[in-house]
């Protein structure tokens with residue numbers, strides 16, 4: 419089945435051109451050319467090497483970013499943290515997202531990542547609302563400090579590395595402190611190469627709708643660096659609305675990529691030709707799930723731990739694929755690859771479930787932190 423281009427708005431012509439992210443200090447620094455304007459947004463626990471590599475192979479992704487990684491834990495070489503830094507030459511360009519509140523640690527961790535050629539660029543997390551990150555003074559709490567400490571931290575990271583540094587942030591702490599436009603302008607002045615803005619405040623968590631007017635204010639605040647809009651993009655129509663209403667130069671997609679890993683390819687086709695092209699078939703989706711699981715096993719270095727990691731994503735695969743409840747119950751207890759093949763065989767080779775449509779995948783529920791923010 420091909421995409422129905424007549425129902426879609428025409429793509430913005432400038433989206434056909436690649437973006438260039440430049441390191442501060444043009445003489446010595448590197449430039450990263452991003453072929454597509456659609457980036458994979460980091461989703462801790464999901465956007466690890468197995469998923470990133472599998473999505474990139476489908477085509478159409480601009481930048482990929484690792485899950486957020488604690489800068490101090492990098493310096494202390496904590497094994498669990500180093501596991502998050504696993505990468506592959508086929509997934510370039512790769513940005514590593516770091517969080518922390520101390521400029522010296524952030525700068526040293528960035529340097530370490532670039533010296534070892536793990537990162538083509540560094541992304542600073544300024545959006546994470548989760549208590550364990552915020553209480554360290556990192557994540558979205560950095561958006562509260564307008565005295566200069568936050569800008570100084572970013573400047574120190576920019577000066578520490580010869581690669582582009584980007585910042586991912588929310589609109590502000592709450593409705594009364596929408597500091598993102600101010601920070602975006604200041605970050606540009608200290609050499610940040612691009613900003614990604616999730617159109618919600620920290621107070622909002624993941625509730626409510628993404629605020630396009632708020633993203634637009636960030637776009638208007640900067641002079642020349644690209645701003646990537648982020649939040650709630652699951653379809654081409656959502657992306658078109660985001661571009662139209664915010665003026666953003668590119669888009670970062672998180673949950674929409676879990677629900678539909680082909681979304682980057684479809685968006686890029688739409689930009690290039692006006693037609694998103696073929697949707698993924700049911701069989702391709704099953705094959706993607708299988709590949710994802712196999713790569714989780716390789717990444718973890720053990721069938722047992724790869725399967726344990728798979729359990730938490732099994733639920734959204736089963737929802738997206740309309741697999742019966744009893745299949746979901748088996749997959750969330752998955753122990754090994756042979757068992758997976760046995761469970762999935764009737765669906766991999768059998769008919770597509772009655773009534774299954776692409777719509778199911780867009781609706782697949784992806785868990786977000788719930789309840790009072792203070793308890794996340």
Ligand SMILES: Cc1cc2nc3c(=O)[nH]c(=O)nc-3n(C[C@H](O)[C@H](O)[C@H](O)COP(=O)(O)O)c2cc1C
Nearest residue numbers: 459460461462485486586616649650671672673786
């Ligand atoms: C489970 C989960 C984990 C996330 N982890 C990160 C993270 O590590 N770093 C980050 O900057 N944002 C993180 N985010 C926020 C997303 O990158 C993104 O800003 C947000 O989900 C809105 O975009 P979306 O609607 O396209 O998912 C996370 C979101 C979710 C739901």
